[in-house]
Amino acid sequence: MGRAYEIGIPPPFEEAVKSMEREIMRFLMRSTGDREDAMDLFQETWIRAYRAYPTLQSEDGLRPWIYRIASNLCRNRARDRMRRGRVIANETADGAAPADNAPNQLDGGPESALHLKRAISRLPGKQGQALMMRKFAGLEYAEIGTALNCSAESARASVYQAVKKLKKLRLDE
């Protein structure tokens, strides 16, 4: 970095976020469970992040900040869907065909990936998001707290509750 950096000239937006493209797309894919939705929200996340980038105070906060934008957009979309009463029946596992004719390995027992996915989608919003950020994206609790606008402790509690509920669901079935 040049001399100017000591007074905090931030890197250009594209440079700063380039390395996070994949993980944000992965997060959106897991959150929405739908390819088209994920791509829509990815575009929206990028554009919102670009517009708000000048308000970001420090580079350290970039990762949780962009997760926060993405998770807010996911929440907005879920709410809009609920309002419009649209049914989202697209529950195919990533890249797998819908298993409506024969119960196959994917749609089978409580140990399967699809089952788990459904279970996560049934969790309350904050718990589901916190769980995904922690377990899939590997964020620190403090970062999740920033992204979800709560304390690190609350984020930890959300993840704990989410895991507990999943465990209970599995035991029930």
Add this chain to the structure above:
Amino acid sequence: MKTNRTATQVKASAPIDDRVLDAMIGQTRPRIERAMKILRRPQARVGVISSPLGRLLIAESDRGLAAIHFLFISGGERTLAMLRRKFDLIENDASARRIGAEIDRVFEGDFSATARPVDLSLVESDFQRRAYTSLRKVPPGAVITYHGLAATVGQPDSQRAIGNTMASNPIPIFVPCHRVIRSDGTIGNYGGGVDNKIKLLRAEGFEVGRDLRLPALAVMGHRRTGIFCRPDCSAARRVDPAKMLIFADAKCAGHAGLRACKLCKPA
């Protein structure tokens, strides 16, 4: 233990291939590019240089010089935040050094050194923009009073507002707010420190005394008639002081294209 097992399972479930993600990102890219064409902020090259006036933060856009900040004065973060709102910043020391060389030329007595175009994007109000634009027409070797500048903007009673405008000048030196002084002849304040105002005025030919007053050699120039007089000339006293510029000496006035008054015959 069971908690851990569930967590492990979550982690392992349905991994999404990086190639799938890359394909999806690739598909969204043209859409993002299209949107960005409209949204994208103009670029500004930013750098830090050392100058005879101290360390300066300099920002230049394609339209012209956008900001200069005296780094020893606080508020650098604020300037930077304002720049970020209007521009995408790129670090570029070469561009800053080019402008630094022009500032050096000011101190070598080059009167055309600060002629490069300026980009007033950081200026929010119309009044301020008009003030800066008409201030740019005050040539080196001349000064104007706060009152006089207010009059050229069309609001002769707003000298206080002019004072605030000069204090928040985003491009000092090139928008020459050091050429604005008080009506009583003292040089007044400066955003980059009074010492720097004195340095700049001296470089432009003014003999600023210890009492911070302008020298007795100064002549009054009238931009409308193109004539300059001694301050005590009877003709000079009749004209509107708001339309006067104060020149360091007769030479500076002559350099700006004015002729000497035939009544008081300034040297």
